[in-house]
Structure formats: structure tokens, C-alpha cells
Amino acid sequence: MEVPFHLPAGSTSLRRVHNKATMSSGATGAVQPADEPPTEARPTVITAENLTKTYGDVAAVDGISFSVPAGESFGLLGPNGAGKSTTMKMIGGVTRRTSGALHIMGLDPDSHGPEVRAHLGVVPQQDNLDEELRVRDNLLVYGRYFGLPMSYLKPKADELLEFAQLTDKAKSKVDALSGGMKRRLTIARSLINEPRILLLDEPTTGLDPQARHILWDRLFRLKEQGVTLILTTHYMDEAEQLCDRLIVVDKGRIMAEGSPAQLIREHSTREVVELRFGSERNTTIASELQGIGERLEVLPDRVLIYAHDGESALEQVASRGLRPLTSLVRRSSLEDVFLRLTGRSLVD
Amino acid sequence: MTDGTAREALRAHSPDIAAARARRWGAFYYAEQVLRVMKGYGWSIIMYSVGHPVAYLFAMGVGLATLVDAQGAEAFGGVGYVTFVGPALLVSASVMTATNEFTFPVMDGFKWRRTYYGPHASPLTPQQIAAGHIMAVTLRLLLQSAVYFAAVVLFGAAPGGWGWATILVATLAGLSFGLPLMAYSASITEDKGQFALVMRFIVMPLFLFSGTFFPLDSLPLAVRWVGWISPIWHGTELGRVFSYGYQQPPLLTVLHAVVLVALAVLGWFLTRRQFAARMGK
Numbered sequence: 001m002e003v004p005f006h007l008p009a010g011s012t013s014l015r016r017v018h019n020k021a022t023m024s025s026g027a028t029g030a031v032q033p034a035d036e037p038p039t040e041a042r043p044t045v046i047t048a049e050n051l052t053k054t055y056g057d058v059a060a061v062d063g064i065s066f067s068v069p070a071g072e073s074f075g076l077l078g079p080n081g082a083g084k085s086t087t088m089k090m091i092g093g094v095t096r097r098t099s100g101a102l103h104i105m106g107l108d109p110d111s112h113g114p115e116v117r118a119h120l121g122v123v124p125q126q127d128n129l130d131e132e133l134r135v136r137d138n139l140l141v142y143g144r145y146f147g148l149p150m151s152y153l154k155p156k157a158d159e160l161l162e163f164a165q166l167t168d169k170a171k172s173k174v175d176a177l178s179g180g181m182k183r184r185l186t187i188a189r190s191l192i193n194e195p196r197i198l199l200l201d202e203p204t205t206g207l208d209p210q211a212r213h214i215l216w217d218r219l220f221r222l223k224e225q226g227v228t229l230i231l232t233t234h235y236m237d238e239a240e241q242l243c244d245r246l247i248v249v250d251k252g253r254i255m256a257e258g259s260p261a262q263l264i265r266e267h268s269t270r271e272v273v274e275l276r277f278g279s280e281r282n283t284t285i286a287s288e289l290q291g292i293g294e295r296l297e298v299l300p301d302r303v304l305i306y307a308h309d310g311e312s313a314l315e316q317v318a319s320r321g322l323r324p325l326t327s328l329v330r331r332s333s334l335e336d337v338f339l340r341l342t343g344r345s346l347v348d
Numbered sequence: 349m350t351d352g353t354a355r356e357a358l359r360a361h362s363p364d365i366a367a368a369r370a371r372r373w374g375a376f377y378y379a380e381q382v383l384r385v386m387k388g389y390g391w392s393i394i395m396y397s398v399g400h401p402v403a404y405l406f407a408m409g410v411g412l413a414t415l416v417d418a419q420g421a422e423a424f425g426g427v428g429y430v431t432f433v434g435p436a437l438l439v440s441a442s443v444m445t446a447t448n449e450f451t452f453p454v455m456d457g458f459k460w461r462r463t464y465y466g467p468h469a470s471p472l473t474p475q476q477i478a479a480g481h482i483m484a485v486t487l488r489l490l491l492q493s494a495v496y497f498a499a500v501v502l503f504g505a506a507p508g509g510w511g512w513a514t515i516l517v518a519t520l521a522g523l524s525f526g527l528p529l530m531a532y533s534a535s536i537t538e539d540k541g542q543f544a545l546v547m548r549f550i551v552m553p554l555f556l557f558s559g560t561f562f563p564l565d566s567l568p569l570a571v572r573w574v575g576w577i578s579p580i581w582h583g584t585e586l587g588r589v590f591s592y593g594y595q596q597p598p599l600l601t602v603l604h605a606v607v608l609v610a611l612a613v614l615g616w617f618l619t620r621r622q623f624a625a626r627m628g629k
């Protein structure tokens with residue numbers, strides 16, 4: 001069996017990740033102060049005030065403000081075209097902002113680009129490996145851009161290849177890698193300078209489930225070491241597991257901000273009933289469901305009833321003589337928050 | 349991944365050091381990368397660098413020269429034909445290579461494989477990426493011209509003691525044509541076959557009408573201007589001065605050098621600007 005990312009023996013952190021996930025998904029419904037670490041105590045590494053980027057008439061990012069304390073894992077969530085990547089590129093000092101203020105480690109990326117970028121590890125949405133170079137050379141060359149000596153880079157490259165389970169491919173050309181392998185190499189490359197701030201734009205897109213889980217574990221360890229993570233994702237489970245705090249962005253604006261648990265509390269009910277009546281009937285039956293639960297959401301393939309008590313909502317459905325093909329009661333998730341705030345589901 | 353305890357010695361230096369080094373040496377770091385990529389197709393570079401001069405010099409020096417020289421050497425300033433065309437071929441080859449290196453790879457950097465965007469996320473600046481690319485190509489032009497010059501010497505076509513200077517002249521000519529072209533390449537967002545047009549309608553006419561195979565004076569005035577604006581002509585004339593002591597007013601010699609340097613500097617300036625503007629978008 002091929003394990004895409006190497007997991008050291010005796011690792012317990014995967015379990016830790018899962019524990020955390022159950023806690024932060026708001027399953028218990030209780031307020032959990034431990035979930036939101038005190039931010040005052042830690043220095044701020046990123047601040048954005050009224051950050052704006054326009055392309056012609058399009059405001060890709062339309063006046064957003066946030067700040068990220070050291071060691072936090074901060075997520076950007078939003079539908080396609082929301083402005084997540086544009087924000088990441090401005091933080092990464094590769095795109096100039098149109099207006100607003102932005103500081104990374106107290107430095108303005110427009111005037112101190114090299115200094116800002118020297119602090120960062122970057123996984124862009126679109127892989128930009130050097131396809132003509134071999135896998136290992138990609139890591140070496142990239143490390144050179146930080147002025148790192150070969151005596152450091154050679155063992156470090158081997159270590160990162162092992163981490164990304166690409167040791168066998170060290171001498172292959174990048175052209176010959178699969179999409180997921182390229183992604184893993186890009187992630188490995190972002191760590192070559194041991195950055196204290198990591199920008200990850202949809203890092204796990206294209207990875208198989210196992211590779212994703214192991215990457216989560218790895219990111220969690222970095223977080224434990226105090227590395228600040230800035231992350232965008234279309235996977236709600238990823239956001240719930242990895243992010244201490246997140247912003248939901250739509251059309252370049254912040255729609256909501258908070259920890260996953262807070263967001264679920266504020267923007268959704270405790271439970272959700274999912275009903276499937278078959279794609280033909282979902283819309284027509286919606287009118288007959290009126291009044292059950294707090295809110296109704298009709299999707300092409302199913303109807304969602306938002307309710308504090310899912311079971312009793314389901315009983316009401318039955319008492320109205322309605323017989324769904326399938327029904328399911330589950331806890332609210334970030335997916336529901338997202339749907340509520342942006343009117344779109346997060347299908348990748 | 350280990351926790352790093354066993355490898356405590358293996359630590360990256362601080363971001364401050366990384367930034368300071370990148371500010372100082374960044375262009376060299378990127379040049380190193382381009383040279384690594386060139387190494388990947390090293391054989392075809394070597395074959396081209398050796399094959400091109402041997403083929404051309406043989407055709408001109410052994411084939412054409414026997415006919416031309418039979419007519420008397422006066423038409424070519426009193427030297428044999430192969431001596432006359434040697435510097436021209438050397439300069440033209442450098443310009444052709446510069447044309448290749450400053451077109452497709454630039455498009456690759458910005459669009460096709462986006463090779464510039466990896467380093468762009470590192471501490472390097474767009475200007476350093478441009479400079480590094482240019483440095484690597486300059487090195488290639490120097491080496492290629494040195495090999496070419498060696499071939500010219502073997503064909504007995506560089507009688508003067510200053511012939512080696514044609515290596516520098518050819519490299520300069522390559523840059524004076526290549527750098528403005530690089531600025532143009534960096535401005536292209538849609539590939540509509542522009543480079544094929546550049547080859548066909550700019551490089552080829554310059555190659556043919558730059559006093560390469562016959563003195564520019566033998567052309568009618570109506571086309572002679574092609575030579576005057578051509579880096580190949582300026583480079584060739586300058587090369588001839590060094591290669592076989594071609595007689596011309598000293599002021600003209602200086603003018604050739606000034607034109608070449610001016611074009612290269614202008615191209616460098618435009619390229620830097622274009623890179624910074626395009627990558628900062």
C-alpha cells in the first residue's frame with residue numbers, strides 16, 4: 001500500500017486532529033472558550049485594513065479587514081471567484097493591492113517584497129513547479145532563492161521528499177508526476193525555508209483522501225510548533241479541522257467571521273434533516289413542508305430542514321403523510337453556514 | 349517527517365538573512381536555475397554551437413569562397429571571402445541564439461509553464477528574475493561565440509591579433525537584439541504565432557541585408573537602411589575591425605559600439621519594467 005505522506009511510527013496527532021474536529025464542529029452545542037485561544041497575548045503577524053484589489057471594473061477583493069495572531073490557523077472560505085486567491089497573493093507579496101493597508105510581520109509587501117516573502121512558505125492554487133527540472137532539483141533550486149547553502153539544502157530536500165513520499169521519484173522529471181504528486185511536491189517545496197508563516201491556497205485539492213489526512217496531520221504539527229497557517233479550502237471538513245478562526249468571503253467581502261463553532265452557532269441551527277424525494281419532487285414538495293423547523297433549503301437533489309430538534313422535525317414530516325425516499329438527521333456543519341451565507345453549496 | 353530533534357543541526361537561516369542574500373545575489377540564484385534547465389538540453393546546445401559554425405564556414409569557406417575569390421579579393425576589402433564572412437556568421441549566430449532564448453522561454457515563464465511564478469513567490473524580485481535569465485543567456489552566448497571563434501580560427505579566417513574580441517562583440521550584438529525582443533516577448537499575453545513572424549520578417553531580413561554575405565554598399569540605397577538599424581550589421585562591422593583590421597573611420601567604429609550598447613541598455617530597461625508590471629498584477 002502506498003502511503004502518500006509518511007507518517008512516523010507512534011504518531012498520535014491524527015487522533016488529536018479528530019478530537020479537535022468533534023469539539024469544534026459544535027456537536028456539543030456548548031460554548032467552548034478553549035476553542036478560541038486568547039489573541040491578545042500573541043503578536044500579530046498579519047493585518048489587513050480595507051484591503052482592496054480591482055481588475056478593471058471587477059473588485060476581486062472589496063475592502064476586507066482582518067488580523068492574524070502568531071500561531072493561529074486562519075481560514076478563508078468562499079465560493080469560486082470570491083477573492084480568496086487574490087487575497088492570498090497580496091499577502092504573499094506577488095500581487096499589488098489597489099488600496100488599503102497590509103502588513104506582514106510589520107512589513108508592507110509592496111515596499112518590502114523580498115523581506116516579506118522570506119518569511120513565507122507558499123502553496124499557490126496553481127502549481128508552478130519547474131517542469132523541466134527533476135523532482136529533487138526543484139527543491140534545491142527553490143531553496144537557493146532564499147540564499148540557503150547546499151550543505152543545508154541537500155539533506156533538507158531528502159527529508160522533504162520523504163515527507164511527501166516522493167523519494168522514489170527524486171530523479172524523475174516533474175512532467176512525469178501525477179497531479180496529486182505535483183501537489184505534494186509543491187507542498188514540500190513550500191517548507192524548504194522552514195517558514196513561520198505558511199500560505200496554503202487549496203492545498204489538498206487533487207490529493208487522495210489518505211494524502212489529505214496525512215497532510216492535515218503534518219499541518220497540525222506545524223501549528224503545534226507555532227507556525228501560522230493561512231488556508232483556503234473548499235472542503236468544509238478541512239476548514240473545521242484545521243482552522244481556529246475563519247472568514248467567509250463572497251464577492252470580495254467578508255460575510256462572517258469566527259471560529260467554526262461560533263459560525264455554526266450563529267448562522268445555523270443545531271441539527272439538519274436531509275430529505276430526498278427524488279429529483280423531480282424535491283421542489284414541488286417544499287410547499288408541503290412549510291412550517292417545519294426554522295428554515296427550509298431546497299437543493300436540486302435534496303431538501304434540508306434546519307431545526308433544533310431533528311428527530312421531532314422528522315416526525316412532523318411523517319405526520320403530514322410525506323414519505324421521503326431517504327431521510328437523515330445530522331448535526332449542522334460549516335457546509336450549512338456556507339450555504340446560508342453565500343447561497344451556494346461548496347461543491348468543488 | 350521527523351520532529352527535527354535528530355536533525356537539530358539542520359536549520360534554515362533566518363528570514364532576515366534570506367532576504368538580505370536574495371537582495372544581493374538574487375539574480376545569480378535565478379541564473380543558476382536557468383543554467384540548470386539548459387543543462388537538461390545540453391547536448392543540443394553543444395551540437396548547435398559546434399555544428400552551425402562548421403557547416404556554415406565549410407559551405408562559405410570551401411564552397412562559395414572558391415568561386416568568389418576567383419573574382420579577386422578587392423570587392424571584400426582585400427581579404428579572402430571566408431575571412432570576410434567569418435565575423436558576420438559569428439555575430440548572426442549569436443543573434444539567432446539570443447532570438448530563441450529571449451522568445452519562447454519568456455513565454456514559458458509567463459504563460460505556458462509559468463516558470464517565472466515559482467521564483468516570484470520567493471524573495472526574488474521580478475527584476476532579478478529578468479536579470480538572472482539574461483545572465484544565463486549571456487553566458488551561453490559567450491560560450492557559443494567562443495566555440496564559433498575557435499572554428500573561424502581553424503578555417504584560417506581570423507588573421508588579426510584582436511580576433512578574440514569578436515566573441516565579446518557577438519555577445520553584445522546578441523543582447524542588443526535580444527533584450528528589446530525580450531521586452532516584447534514579456535508583453536505578449538496571447539500566442540498568435542508572433543515569434544514565427546519575428547523570425548521570418550525581422551531576423552531573416554536582418555540576416556540577409558546586414559552586410560553579412562556582401563558589403564552593405566553593394567545594396568541599393570533603398571534597402572541599405574535595413575543594415576543601418578540592424579544590430580547584426582553594427583556587430584558585423586565591429587567584428588571585422590577586430591577580426592582582420594577592416595579599415596573604417598574610427599568614429600564609425602565607436603558609433604557601432606555605441607548603437608549596440610544603447611540598444612542593449614534600452615532593451616534591459618524595457619524588460620525590467622515589463623517584468624515588474626506584469627508580475628505585480
Ligand SMILES: Nc1ncnc2c1ncn2[C@@H]1O[C@H](COP(=O)(O)OP(=O)(O)OP(=O)(O)O)[C@@H](O)[C@H]1O
Binds near residue numbers: 055059060
Ligand atoms: N489576473 C486577473 N485578471 C482579471 N481578473 C482576475 C484576475 N485574477 C482574479 N480575477 C478575478 O477576481 C475575482 C476573484 O478571483 P480569485 O481567484 O481571487 O477567486 P477565488 O476565491 O480564489 O476563487 P476559486 O475558489 O475559484 O479559486 C474573480 O472574479 C476573478 O475573475
Ligand SMILES: [Mg+2]
Binds near residue numbers: 084085086125201
Ligand atoms: Mg482561488
